[in-house]
Amino acid sequence: MGSVFGKHFTVTTFGESHGKALGVVVDGCPAGLELNEADIQPYLDRRKPGQSKYTTKRAEGDKVEILSGTFEGVTTGTPIGMVLSNGDQHSKDYDALKDVFRPGHADYGFFAKYGVRDHRGGGRSSGRETAARVCAGAVAAKLLQRFGVKVFAYTKSIGGIAIDSFDIADAAKNPLYMPDRQAAEKAGALIEQMMRERDSVGGVVECRITGVPAGLGSPVFDKLDANLAKAVMSIGAVKGFALGDGFAAAKATGSENNDAFCMAGDRIAKASNHAGGILGGISDGDEIVFTAAFKPTPSIAREQRTVTTGGEEVTISIAGRHDPVVVPRAVVVVESMAAIVLVDAFLENATAKVEYLEKIYGIL
Amino acid sequence: MGSVFGKHFTVTTFGESHGKALGVVVDGCPAGLELNEADIQPYLDRRKPGQSKYTTKRAEGDKVEILSGTFEGVTTGTPIGMVLSNGDQHSKDYDALKDVFRPGHADYGFFAKYGVRDHRGGGRSSGRETAARVCAGAVAAKLLQRFGVKVFAYTKSIGGIAIDSFDIADAAKNPLYMPDRQAAEKAGALIEQMMRERDSVGGVVECRITGVPAGLGSPVFDKLDANLAKAVMSIGAVKGFALGDGFAAAKATGSENNDAFCMAGDRIAKASNHAGGILGGISDGDEIVFTAAFKPTPSIAREQRTVTTGGEEVTISIAGRHDPVVVPRAVVVVESMAAIVLVDAFLENATAKVEYLEKIYGIL
Amino acid sequence: MGSVFGKHFTVTTFGESHGKALGVVVDGCPAGLELNEADIQPYLDRRKPGQSKYTTKRAEGDKVEILSGTFEGVTTGTPIGMVLSNGDQHSKDYDALKDVFRPGHADYGFFAKYGVRDHRGGGRSSGRETAARVCAGAVAAKLLQRFGVKVFAYTKSIGGIAIDSFDIADAAKNPLYMPDRQAAEKAGALIEQMMRERDSVGGVVECRITGVPAGLGSPVFDKLDANLAKAVMSIGAVKGFALGDGFAAAKATGSENNDAFCMAGDRIAKASNHAGGILGGISDGDEIVFTAAFKPTPSIAREQRTVTTGGEEVTISIAGRHDPVVVPRAVVVVESMAAIVLVDAFLENATAKVEYLEKIYGIL
């Protein structure tokens, strides 16, 4: 269960890391959107391992194939099925781990729940599953362009090293996707140290969404930020989510934290954005800003204590090819999940008032 | 839209703060649970305003009435409908705010979305809606008792004042629900200062859930922590959610952050709990620990700048009866949402393996 | 479970026949619709018992009260909560039936499922639950008026007596809602005979929906007719559903059954309507026509054999006040369910193409 996400733009993923293929079905994409594999591949490439010295050398082929839902390069309103075959699998690497529960991984919980598990590389719990999300996210991002919305995520910090300045061009230039060249260099050195120490490190991804009109999201359970929180927390290693000032808001006073409304020409705007672009669960027209905290990669080559499925205490060292930090490759996954949530909110909002329906169905 | 929460234990709330009544329907509660109003009222009483000098003097009657779903004090498996009438309404207090968008509130977004709004006290966006959630949460908590699960939330910090020690008995003794008597005193002084300054302050609620077996939650989108994040972020003033070490995990190394598995007698346990009881979206059998950051109450008596629905810049001062801090009354709301998520996960898990179905349906 | 219907216009009902109240929550009704109790009451009155000599003498008060979701007579986009208190209850009538399973009723299945049941008058399985649906259906019908859609149901046959001619005005003039005065008279005589014989009889309701544009419904699982079938089969006594020619189509040839498309002015139309207005699950712009077969009222005063909860074979005779035929009162229930399905399809269709979204969100 739990492999379906979204109410209107419905994303269903399937596939294990070492099975035959990964796949995703997007149901509810409106008809009339130009779409082909070339729209999706660049997103996958940003997630792909082996792009830099900081990531695993695994070569995941990750060529997406659209199986359905488009005709002559345009979406038809029917479900868009996409698959990625699993290429370079070193399943043997995992034989030693068949009967142990890796610390920091879902192994034990998964086994407790289902009684069986595909132990090869995490199976369904592998970060590899996010490749399928990125395919759906690329479709969502393409659709958002039509609404003038842009989702942009980047690495805010790695370990204790946070960005100090913000140059959007920098983010694209370094393999860590940090919009601060100097911080990126320091973070690179930290990662190299971690690799030498056969350890790993965590970090924070920040995401900014521009062009969102006021009025998206629902006032109670389906608050826009609640849906973003779920979307982002559903990415494997995420341990925290914060909107706008986040936990700092808990220390502020109301007079500090409230953003005054003001007029910007004939448009309503805010004089500050502590809120992060969402108030009471509904977008306020301002930039949406949120952060996600990623824990360090749990697969480390250092020795760790754990237990076997038979209840024996053992010491393991996880061989294989693992990222010393997941954050840079996770940036596009955060973007993808955010884009999916935003599209869902746009579609939901289309029926918010009778006036909209009259625009669609004519004078009635 | 968006007033339905949960897949198996489905909670639908309705009602505005100044309408006739609030209500909630719980569909999917298993039959055979002893339940009556006396199980629910204590939860509502913890949320009720007017309990201390730190909360609004509004007297919300908040007597719950169960309209359906039980027979002779036992649930029948049919939807449990509950209503709370809205008693002491000072709707007039809001006349002055009819045409302005209050800073920090959903007013503007709500208006942008729907084109109409019940401006009296926030309407559907009011914190009062959470009373309906608490009714459903009390039912969930009653059910969780049958599984040996206990959900316990408390105030971790108010403004800059955080608890320094933890005495569970203390939490019940002070009106701030802080499990550290000295911190509670300091926080009380801070709140009084805020009241004098016609300002407000935020805080952090922490929640601990004990007795959860390993195996609850799903590996992909419906991760247990993702569902908790959505549940908690859907509470009005919450700006951040963190599981276990949360944002601190982003600064840690893998060797620090991984929790070693070990044997505790013949049971699998963990040597530490940085994870907060959930790994890869599935409970690991350890205590679940999360925090929620609440922003300061946006309704303050201080002067604030804002705009009217007509686009005019104005200055307002919000009269009426407002809490200087929402955290103490929100503690039970956090517990309620957590309990609902947990029950949903227990129900979902009942179909996770064929073995469970055989236990129910016999040898087949 | 299973008390929530619809994806976009979501209807949740609650309440047992002899509990405190029935209720319904409509989530997803667009904002800006004029709505008050006077829009709903006439629908309830058509369903109300005691209107003629052919129906039970039970006086169900059935005054609807809107608790939320409207402000100054207009929907606000928030959930519309409505309740009906249960007035004239003769719960004592059911004491004799406490431990027996009534033939033709859900008693046994309900008990097998839940282990407990509110035996008074069928509890949740009572036809009384449909009063809550009618409230939601009235809201749906009001919204459909804005789209120029009219849902009109009537009695097509009672026992072996079917209408032979069709005069829409007649349907409103006789208590059986038959659009053929002579058939109504014969059916009336049949019903009186049934009453004398302490028996009951079944019948068929037909429903016609005009003004539906081509394009509503989805091509696979959520076919418009599949959703109508579910909606109508979910009404207690319905045993069959047929669209257009229905079962007669199974005997026809393709050349007979296919409806030729033709032009009606500059509009695409069909030369016949064997299809009943839906092709491949999507409306074709023609009138939608379907029928529902209702079984005879299972509660009859005649002696019947059955068993007790303890497994003893007994003979019972059901006292109390029961309709000799449910069809006339069910007409408005069929209309209500159809209206709910249609509104859901209109809302779903609003996001079918990018072009519609551009109409809502402007040039993007």
Added chain:
Amino acid sequence: MGSVFGKHFTVTTFGESHGKALGVVVDGCPAGLELNEADIQPYLDRRKPGQSKYTTKRAEGDKVEILSGTFEGVTTGTPIGMVLSNGDQHSKDYDALKDVFRPGHADYGFFAKYGVRDHRGGGRSSGRETAARVCAGAVAAKLLQRFGVKVFAYTKSIGGIAIDSFDIADAAKNPLYMPDRQAAEKAGALIEQMMRERDSVGGVVECRITGVPAGLGSPVFDKLDANLAKAVMSIGAVKGFALGDGFAAAKATGSENNDAFCMAGDRIAKASNHAGGILGGISDGDEIVFTAAFKPTPSIAREQRTVTTGGEEVTISIAGRHDPVVVPRAVVVVESMAAIVLVDAFLENATAKVEYLEKIYGIL
């Protein structure tokens, strides 16, 4: 939208008849079920065209490939992704139909809804989509075996020729799946006549489900028969659904139609089964019996009048390879949809009472 079916055992299909592939994702299948392609292929083979002289000569390869969700031949609880590549496509056959709306097909409605369509062979609206359902249905049927449930469908009538006797062995022996050899011969002759006349004919499928315990299904909207009706009406050519006596019940009296309960040993049973095994939406422990009316194949070689997308009236004759009757190949599709609904009901029922949860989670 509308390509997802089921709440617990969730089936998502994708793919057009002349696209690259069809596929289906089953989310929610319990772990621990032995499953491989050999369990599914026989179901697909029953649906496959080209098996007899009565069906299209199209050779749909229809070799299913399981991409995910099993490990070492056992389900793991994760989504089961399956694909079928589209082999023998004569897309050119459809070039002539590019700009016309075929009578009896979804073409016009689909175009009205989405504005674009894959005209080749019906695209998403093609009967070919049901191959994906059959894959999911085979998984469901395998699971039902574990519960002792068997779903068995057959052809009840073709055109005016209905079965007169019932020999289950006969159904497997003739290509029409009729359990009456003599009727099958007559029906065969009728079909041959239709082929000569370049016409087609409809028919009725009957489905019997044995081994279902009392208590499955929900009392209100998710009645077991309502879900079966939706499932079956969502199959392309179905125009009517009837449970038990169906439309005949509308002519019966209560004393005729009610099934007396009686004891069969220490088990509660019914003396007759007019109800078709479901009362008030909940299974009563008896055999479930329903019928589905299929219209004649709309694609016929005879000349028909229709209009073009440009609004011109034209005459067409549909070349290509089409079944003169869809019923025999639809038998397994009906079985599949019924099996999916039954599994969903079994899973839903697992949380119906606290007692069940205690069996799973132990004494609590």
